[in-house]
Amino acid sequence: xTPQRQAILEYLVTEHSHPTADDIYKALSDxxxxxxxxxxxxNLRVFKDxxxxxxMNYGDASSRFDFVTSRHYHIICDACGKVVDFNYxxxxxIEAVASQLTGFKVDRHRLEVYGTCPACQTEQAHKH
Amino acid sequence: xTPQRQAILEYLVTEHSHPTADDIYKALSDxxxxxxxxxxxxNLRVFKDxxxxxxMNYGDASSRFDFVTSRHYHIICDACGKVVDFNYxxxxxIEAVASQLTGFKVDRHRLEVYGTCPACQTEQAHKH
DNA sequence: ACACTATTTATAAAGATTACTATGTAAGAA
DNA sequence: TTCTTACATAGTAATCTTTATAAATAGTGT
Numbered sequence: 001x002t003p004q005r006q007a008i009l010e011y012l013v014t015e016h017s018h019p020t021a022d023d024i025y026k027a028l029s030d031x032x033x034x035x036x037x038x039x040x041x042x043n044l045r046v047f048k049d050x051x052x053x054x055x056m057n058y059g060d061a062s063s064r065f066d067f068v069t070s071r072h073y074h075i076i077c078d079a080c081g082k083v084v085d086f087n088y089x090x091x092x093x094i095e096a097v098a099s100q101l102t103g104f105k106v107d108r109h110r111l112e113v114y115g116t117c118p119a120c121q122t123e124q125a126h127k128h
Numbered sequence: 129x130t131p132q133r134q135a136i137l138e139y140l141v142t143e144h145s146h147p148t149a150d151d152i153y154k155a156l157s158d159x160x161x162x163x164x165x166x167x168x169x170x171n172l173r174v175f176k177d178x179x180x181x182x183x184m185n186y187g188d189a190s191s192r193f194d195f196v197t198s199r200h201y202h203i204i205c206d207a208c209g210k211v212v213d214f215n216y217x218x219x220x221x222i223e224a225v226a227s228q229l230t231g232f233k234v235d236r237h238r239l240e241v242y243g244t245c246p247a248c249q250t251e252q253a254h255k256h
Numbered sequence: 257a258c259a260c261t262a263t264t265t266a267t268a269a270a271g272a273t274t275a276c277t278a279t280g281t282a283a284g285a286a
Numbered sequence: 287t288t289c290t291t292a293c294a295t296a297g298t299a300a301t302c303t304t305t306a307t308a309a310a311t312a313g314t315g316t
Contacts, residue, residue, distance in 0.1 A: 002281090002294060021272085036296040041273065043294095057185055062272060075226050078235065086229045088222055091239075098203045098241045101214045106243040107206065111219075113226045115234040130263065130312090149303080164265045169304065171263095190303060 004028075004035055008043045012053060012067040018074075018083040020062040056083075058112075075113040079120035086113075132156075132163055136171045140181060140195040146202075146211040148190040184211075186240075203241040207248035214241075 007028050011019070019027070025040045044065055047053035054066045058076060064083060066074075072085045091109060099106045116124070135156050139147070147155070153168045172193055175181035182194045186204060192211060194202075200213045219237060227234045244252070 004295075034296070036298090037272095038274080038297080039295055073222075073226070075230050075232050075234075077232065084230050084232070086226050088225055091219075091222075094201075094216055094219075094239070095241055097216055098201070098214050099243070102203050102212050103246040104203050104205065104212070104241070104243040105249055106203075106241055108243075109239065109241040111222070111237065111239045113223055113232070113234055113237040115227070115232040115236075118231040121233055132264075162265070164267090165303095166266080166305080167264055 004032055004039055005043050005046075007031060008040060009047065009052070012047070012065060018056065018064040018066050020064055022062060024065075056112075073111050073113070075115060077117035077120055078114055079116055079124070082117050082119075084117070132160055132167050133171050133174075135159060136168060137175065137180070140175070140193060146184065146192040146194050148192055150190060152193075184240075201239050201241070203243060205245035205248055206242055207244055207252070210245050210247075212245070 008024055011024055011027060015027075017023070021037070021040045021044060024044075025035070025037050028035060028040075044053060044055070048055055048065075052068060054068050056064045056066060056074065058064070058081075061081070066083075070087075071090055072087050075084050075086055076082070077084075091111065095106045095109055098104065098109075136152055139152055139155060143155075145151070149165065149168045149172060152172075153163070153165050156163060156168075172181060172183070176183055176193075180196060182196050184192045184194060184202065186192070186209075189209070194211075198215075199218055200215050203212050203214055204210070205212075219239065223234045223237055226232065226237075
């Protein structure tokens with residue numbers, strides 16, 4: 001557990017945003033002026049492998065990383081990219097159905113809702 | 129509707145795989161030896177904009193493209209990357225709940241199930 | 257034939273992520 | 287302490303996917 005590793009983990013735990021690797025890199029560049037981007041990626045992979053952190057890919061943009069606490073889903077704003085958590089009963093049934101229909105051994109699923117966040121809604125309304 | 133455009137669309141309709149841009153490019157390189165990769169991307173974007181084709185991003189790998197027929201979900205093999213369709217009632221409720229909880233105006237959602245396909249299951253079993 | 261518009265090709269460029277190498281650093285054994 | 291081993295980091299090059307750009311091409315209508 002190096003200082004850099006601790007700082008990255010700390011950032012993920014305390015910040016409730018869903019930062020990209022670059023967000024983390026920039027946020028910590030004050031405390032670690034010569035930390036490498038590769039270090040951020042390396043540590044994020046370590047955290048992911050042991051299940052502490054979840055990686056989320058959206059389109060062509062950068063991956064976002066989320067410290068895993070409780071089970072929740074994400075809703076993402078198409079306009080500004082903001083990610084917000086929301087709770088919903090875990091969709092176990094769809095996994096069972098998918099497994100039956102396809103013969104796959106199911107491991108997990110991934111669900112995201114897309115739309116426009118309140119802030120961007122008002123901004124778009126003001127454009128008239 | 130150029131010959132290249134037609135060929136790309138034809139490939140998406142007839143092949144029931146979920147090809148990447150590069151898959152399409154390679155598959156058509158016999159008939160169009162000097163077609164550019166950019167042409168594939170351009171046309172895929174055109175198809176996507178008019179709603180003929182759906183783009184799917186998985187992790188760091190390339191996007192996959194799916195000709196839109198009926199509403200269905202995807203299950204993806206972690207071992208070989210294969211994508212298989214399966215049918216399930218559309219999850220309208222989760223969109224409503226998410227909207228209520230977050231104040232977002234919901235546009236759509238995205239759901240994928242991950243696991244191991246039958247072929248890779250047997251292959252993994254034979255490794256003992 | 258001429259102008260206009262859209263498409264293609266070819267290539268450069270961008271952006272995110274990984275690979276690689278050398279350096280550093282901490283822990284353990286002799 | 288000193289040597290050794292293992293691993294983390296920094297720095298940079300390389301890779302891969304996708305987009306941007308500019309020139310060439312082809313089609314359509316006048």
